[in-house]
Structures are given as structure tokens and as C-alpha cells.
Amino acid sequence: MSASRxxxxxxxxDAVDWLQEKLVEICGxxxxxxxxxxxxxxxxxxxxxxxxxxxxxxxxxHLDSTAANDFPYQPATDPAPGADDDASGVVGVLxxxxxxxxxxxxxxxxxxxRFVLFNAEEQGMRGSRAYTRDLKEAQRDRGGPALAAMLAMxxxxxxxxxxxxxxxxxxxxxxxxxxxxKLLSDQLSDRIVQAAALVAPDLSPQVHPLPNCGTDPxxxxxxxxxxxxxxxxxxxxxxxxWVSVCKAGSVGxxxxxxxxxxxxxxxxxxxxxDYAADIAxxxxxxxxxxAK
Amino acid sequence: xxxxxxxxxxxLETLGSEVAASRRDRFKEFRVYPDARRIVERLAEQARIGxxxxxxxxxxxxxxxxxxxxxxxxxxxxxLVGVASGPGPFxxxxxxxxxQADRVLFVSLDAGQRARAIAEGLKVAPHAALAAxxxxxxxxxxxxxxxxxxxxxxxxxxxxxxxxxxxxTREPGPVAYVIAPGSRLGAFAEAHGGGEIGVQNLAPxxxxxxxxxxxxxxxxxEATSDSALExxxxxxHKGDFPLVKRIPDGWLVALPAxxxxxxxxxxxxxxxxxxxxxxxxxxxxxxxAARASERPAAALEANERERLEGLRAASFGRQLRSWFQxxxxxxx
Numbered sequence: 143m144s145a146s147r148x149x150x151x152x153x154x155x156d157a158v159d160w161l162q163e164k165l166v167e168i169c170g171x172x173x174x175x176x177x178x179x180x181x182x183x184x185x186x187x188x189x190x191x192x193x194x195x196x197x198x199x200x201x202x203x204h205l206d207s208t209a210a211n212d213f214p215y216q217p218a219t220d221p222a223p224g225a226d227d228d229a230s231g232v233v234g235v236l237x238x239x240x241x242x243x244x245x246x247x248x249x250x251x252x253x254x255x256r257f258v259l260f261n262a263e264e265q266g267m268r269g270s271r272a273y274t275r276d277l278k279e280a281q282r283d284r285g286g287p288a289l290a291a292m293l294a295m296x297x298x299x300x301x302x303x304x305x306x307x308x309x310x311x312x313x314x315x316x317x318x319x320x321x322x323x324k325l326l327s328d329q330l331s332d333r334i335v336q337a338a339a340l341v342a343p344d345l346s347p348q349v350h351p352l353p354n355c356g357t358d359p360x361x362x363x364x365x366x367x368x369x370x371x372x373x374x375x376x377x378x379x380x381x382x383x384w385v386s387v388c389k390a391g392s393v394g395x396x397x398x399x400x401x402x403x404x405x406x407x408x409x410x411x412x413x414x415x416d417y418a419a420d421i422a423x424x425x426x427x428x429x430x431x432x433a434k
Numbered sequence: 435x436x437x438x439x440x441x442x443x444x445x446l447e448t449l450g451s452e453v454a455a456s457r458r459d460r461f462k463e464f465r466v467y468p469d470a471r472r473i474v475e476r477l478a479e480q481a482r483i484g485x486x487x488x489x490x491x492x493x494x495x496x497x498x499x500x501x502x503x504x505x506x507x508x509x510x511x512x513x514l515v516g517v518a519s520g521p522g523p524f525x526x527x528x529x530x531x532x533x534q535a536d537r538v539l540f541v542s543l544d545a546g547q548r549a550r551a552i553a554e555g556l557k558v559a560p561h562a563a564l565a566a567x568x569x570x571x572x573x574x575x576x577x578x579x580x581x582x583x584x585x586x587x588x589x590x591x592x593x594x595x596x597x598x599x600x601x602x603t604r605e606p607g608p609v610a611y612v613i614a615p616g617s618r619l620g621a622f623a624e625a626h627g628g629g630e631i632g633v634q635n636l637a638p639x640x641x642x643x644x645x646x647x648x649x650x651x652x653x654x655x656e657a658t659s660d661s662a663l664e665x666x667x668x669x670x671h672k673g674d675f676p677l678v679k680r681i682p683d684g685w686l687v688a689l690p691a692x693x694x695x696x697x698x699x700x701x702x703x704x705x706x707x708x709x710x711x712x713x714x715x716x717x718x719x720x721x722x723a724a725r726a727s728e729r730p731a732a733a734l735e736a737n738e739r740e741r742l743e744g745l746r747a748a749s750f751g752r753q754l755r756s757w758f759q760x761x762x763x764x765x766x
Contacts, residue, residue: 148696150694155457158457159456159457160757160760162456164753173453173454173455173462174453174454174455174456174457175451175452175453175454176446176451176452176454176460177446177447178444178446178447178489178542178543178544178546178547179544179546179646180544180545180546180646180691181488181544181546181547181549181550181691182546183446183489183491185454185457195727197726197727198726208696208699210696210699211699215696215699217694217696223758225754225758229754229757229758230754233750233753233754233757234750236753237745237749237750237753238745240744240745240749241741241742241744241745244741244744245738245741245742253726263708264695265695265710265712266646266648266695266710266711266712267708267711267712268712268714271712271714271716272447272451272714275451275714275716275718275719276451276465278718278719278721278723279451279465279467279468279718280451280465281723281724282468282718282721286724287724288723288724288725288726288727289723289724289726290726290727291726296707297707333731337734340734340739341734341739341742341743360707360708362603362651362708362711363651363707363708363709363711364707364708367708371602371719372718372719372723373722373723374723383707384707403707404699410754410755410758413754415747415748415750415751415754416746416747418747418750419745419746419747419749419750422745422750423742423743423745423746426742426745427734427739427742428731430734430738430742431731431732431733431734432731434732434738
């Protein structure tokens, strides 16, 4: 079986098929949303846990991968396992779906919980740009679903060695770039911190932007930003990896960057499953608190 | 110059969004964009309208049914709905319908599909809202608009310029990348010149019509000191990219359809996560998002916390294993 989910690799459609099946197993149904990129059709995957209203709490990650830091790199044939980036987030979404479905089977939530696996994030966030455009168009046309919160997981499986607590990052808008989304995203960040304290005490939340460190370095740089772009509250949860540019005299903590980032060496063996599960459980808690 | 007599819309992402049951069961639904019917009706006063799908995975009958259900047939002519694939997909469609390539305008968001159309002699537009301008022979322009008044309403400003936004940013200041009819953009620049609005023409759209437009935002601070990064950027200038331009927000690059975006992955010192943003025509961003009802987040009950405890490393590892072992790679 293929070891890449790059959009030019045969493993990408394979992954779409397999992940759709997994979401069908968990949620009962799942569908695909198409978009085009350089003459090919690609698919985002979405599945719902229906709520009493159509208001949405969205949980997402990206299914595609790349190993473009390996030179030379042939995307159609070379391996790009993307275990941390972003199989960790995708498995996080499946796991969150599993536990929230069990909760929803007991008590139907007020809001609909939607799981979305974006494609082509590594291609300029092309998949989530298409997805959010279509969601916005649907809002206008059919009085379609308002979005209460979006939680993205992108690279949640790696930390530098050491003892707990382990740093993880929360990125709302962090700047005025997306003014209309800022306040609600900041509130969502606060609730993630509270939830982590309840369900994942081994985690140490790092809310961005860090004090005196200006712009949130993740602004515009992962799928959550496609939601900011349309004015919706969204937060990204990730391992400790972003480099903050801080003002003179102020020192931001050095990120524990994954050395396997965008390389063929980004394999499952390097992941810290306790850590990844802690972040996913935090997302599950926040999503349930927003939805129920 | 001949005026197009037929407008063909790409079936994906121009008039509505497709919902597929699976990769092998396409067009379960077609959700027509709210402006689509109005735009198509207006265009139908000047040209015949069709839809051409260049994805062989789509069945013609299903596509035609969904367009009709969406209230688009008419003004779209059922006879001008087609699915084409393989080399020269347009030529066969044009021959079957007795159309001349230079009298046909193809509307597609995708640079790759536009490149195929141009190669076969068709005219192209990158968005439905810009089709009327191209039909009228109006050249389109790629531009960067900076609104120094941070309270500026992009919806108002861009409507005035008849511009379709590709990307809106707020740092270093409110900036919009747009494609607009050249004359409208010129009038807009003149009306606002010297004031709070700055308009920078970046390229005629024709020069970049076959390219994916990208904004590269390389890591601040490290970028200038890293010789490998400088070499990377110098390499971009030497490449066959129709547009490589340093702008205050980063680097604007037009990536030809035959090149891979992975080539724009600079040395790690200069490449932050998600350093590349695609510039995609999208007018919906100008509309205000519907807000969810305001209510405080609920507390977690003890039994709910207990259920969430079921998400642990063991279950996480099982999911990961079931995926990767299928791909011949198991986690430790």
C-alpha cells in the first residue's frame, strides 16, 4: 500500500476512500465535497453527528501530506507518510468522532457536530478554501448553518523528550488580521485552556500570540485560517512548533520543532501517542461543551 | 477580434458545489450558488450558455439532472451540457456542437483547466462574475489594493471596482488581491488616487491565466540571512514563472499549471508551516458570516468526562495502526 497522501500520489484517493469508510463506520454516513486543483478533482470528507439545530461545531484536520523538505522530491512517487503532519490530526478527528458519537447516542446535542478532513492543505490550504466558500454560499442561500466554533488539529503527535507537562499550542486569530473572527476565537482559546485543565492535566497550553510576540505565527497558515477568513471563530491546536517573532528584550520559548517535518522520515514510530491523545481529548471536551 | 457566442462553465466550483456520495458516485447533490442563476440569466442575453465537465468520473445524465434541479436549465442549454476527458477535450465537444474555439469563453477557477482551454484556442475567465467583462472584450487585471483606512469596507470598495477578491489580509495593512476589469480598476484608482486607497497593478490576467497564483510568506528574520533561501529565491526568478514579485506581504508567484507547488518549498530555515497561500477567486468572503446563537459553553458532567477518558493512547494507537499497517507501516 502507498506511503504517501500527496495530492499527486495514488495514495491520496486511497486515503479518501479509507477515511470515508471510517467516518461512515463511526457516524453512519459521510460524504465528499469536490474541488479542482491543476486539472484534477480532489475531495474533502465531511460527516455529521446531527444536533437539535443546524448550528455547527466543526472539527477538522488535513488528510494530504508532503515530503518537500527532501530534495529532490518527486511527489507522484516518493514516500510522504506524514504521520505527524497530519495523520496525527486525522486520527485525532476519528477518535473525537468516536467518543462524541457515544455521548450523542445518550443525549442528542443542541448543535450539529461536523467532522471535516480537508485535502490539499499542503497546496496553499486549497481544500479548506473551497470548503469554507461553499459553506458561506450555503449560509446565504438556504439560511444555512451558522458556525459556532471550528477546532483544527494539525501536527499533534510530537514533542521533545522530557517530563510532563508538555507544551501544546493554541492559535486563535491572535491579531487584527481577521477582526470579525478575533473576539470569538479568543473566547474559544480560553475555553480550550479550561478544558485541557479538566481532561488533560499533562498538557501545558501555550496561547498565541505569546506576550510581546506580535502576530500569531499560525495566522493564515493552516486550515483554521480559512474559517477566520470568512469571519468564523476557529482555533488551531498543534504541538509546540511555531516560531514566534518577539520584540527585542523578550524571549519566546524555542519551539520543539519536529525534525521529520515534511520528510519521508515523518513516520508513526516517532509519535507520542499519549500526548496526541491528550490533545484530541481536549478537542473532544471543548467540542462537546460547545455543542451539547 | 471575434466576440464569444458561447460561454461554457466548468461544472465544478463556478455555479455551485458538488456533494458526492463517494468517489465513484458523483453529483449526489449540486448546491447552486445564490448568485449563479442571476449571473447566468444576464449572460444568456448575450450568448448561449453551457456547462462542460472535464472530470471523466462524472456522468453526463446525472450532471444535467442536477443542473436542471438547481433551476439552471434554462438558461443553460441542455444540449450544451457535456463531459469531456482525455487529450484535446474541448476539440471534440466543439466539433460535436459545431462551435468555433475562438467564439467560446470557458469559465473556470482552476488554472490547469484554463490552460487546457487556452491551448485549444478558447478564451477564459477565472470567475463567473468576470465572464461579462471578458465577453465584452475587456482585459482583466491582477492587482493589489491597499486600504490604509483600516475600517474600509472591502465589500463596498470592491463592488465599486467590480473586482473579485483572491485574498484579503490585514497585515501589514488591509490588503486585497483582486482580479478586475482593467478599465474599472483604472477608474477606481483614479477616483481614490492619492487618498487612503492604493492600487498596484501586478500583471495582466492574460499573463497569469494558466498559472495558480500563490502568496509565499517566508519566515521573518531568518529569511534575509539565510543564503540557501536567497539562492532559492534567485532560482525562482530564473524559472519560467510568469510572475515572481516581492511585495510587502511576501512573494507573489504565478505557478504554471505544469509545475508543482512543492518546488516552492524553500530551505527549512525560511519555510514556516503553511508558508504558501493560494489566491483563489472567491466573492463570498465579502458577505458577513451568519452568527451562531450566543450561549455559554456548557459544563462537563462527570459521566461525560468518564466517556471522554475512553480517548487514550491505546485507542489512538489502534486507529493509527489500522491505517498505517494497511500502508505497510506500523507505529511503534
